Amino acid sequence: MREIVFDTETTGLSFSGGDRLVEIGCVELVNRVETGRTFHCYFNPERAMAAEAQAVHGLSDTFLSDKPLFAEKVEELIDFLEDAPLVAHNAGFDFGFLNGELGQCGRPLVAMERMVDTLQIARQRHPGAKHTLDALCTRFGVDRSHRVLHGALLDAQLLAQVYVELTGGRQIGLTLVSDEPEPIVTQTVASVVRPPRPFAANAAELAAHAAFLKEIADPLWLAEA
Template sequence: MREIVFDTETTGLNPHNGDRLVEIGCVELYNRVETGRSFHAYFNPGRPMPSEAEAVHGLSDRFLADKPLFHDLCEDLLEFIGDSPLVAHNAAFDFGFLNHELGHCGRPTVCMSRMVDTIVLARQRFPGAKHSLDALCTRFGVDRSIRIKHGALIDAQLLAQVYVELTGGRQIGLGLVAEVIEPRENQTLDPRTLEPAMLVATIRPPRPHAPSEEELERHAAFLAKMSDPIWNRLDSRG
């Protein structure tokens, strides 16, 4: 199943008060595995950036001045997300801004039935705990050292890892130790062309498990001290 994890950055909290979308980042998952495909864009909001919002994501009026309008990249974005479910953290916020921008472009809005909210998933799994993206990254061991400020693509990439964990995906950092193989004489191994018949495993000799003579003697002496052991009675029935 194809899913899109996405995040947005905006000029404020409410599109109905004139706030606009200024960045979107999308990451493609297929069967809960990142494919490496993504969509990322900055947008000129056509209005000044409030200082409070700039402090969160660091996107200034000067930086956004030469960026395209949302209308310019709307079709590219819609083509990327297709009809896949859309995963976001506090998804109603991101859906609200996305649909508001789509409405400005005269395009149909994204159906809310496609919304997957990771905050809802986190609250169900960890009631009473902190559910911020930072807190969930810490809980699941997701490296967020690159997240100095909020950024749509970075946050979508982090959220994709968190989403996999929330849905029972994988253990980060868990790897299976590969079997040690050795090349045959005058042979160079290329992992891209190896065939099973070419693999030569290093066999470790078995560890000794038999008791020593001294241990056998001590065991016999211990048994000799026992009166009427049960195994003698069992033997006599045979």
């Protein structure tokens, strides 16, 4: 099964309030294994970056000023996403901005049925624990030492590892997937029964045993009951 783990960075918290998407990072999984295919792009939001948002991801107005508009890359993004389920942490936020940008471009919105929210999965699996991406990386031993600031592609790559752990662990990747049905192996009892082996003592062995018994003083088996 093909899935896309993705993350976004924005100018703020509300698309309807005028904030825009400035970065998206996507990681392709097939049968919960990373394929190495990714999609990553920065976008010029055509508005000023909020200081609070820049403190989170470090993307400045100057850095984004020469980046393409979302509309200029939307077809590449749609081609990469195809119809795969989309996995995100606190997915409602990312879907809100993704669909906001798609709608503004006149493109079909992503159906909410495709949304997989790792935050909700984590809350169900580990109630009462911390559920931030950093906390989940620590829980599952995912190395995040290179995560100084938030970054869409980096966070998507970390989340992909967390998602695998949340949904069964790394042993999933050890399964050999094949389109061919596995053969049914049957074996009758007769096929594993070995013929009896002869263990009877020969004449020389019987004589040696009798001589040995004669050397035992007061054997217990001859004692009076």
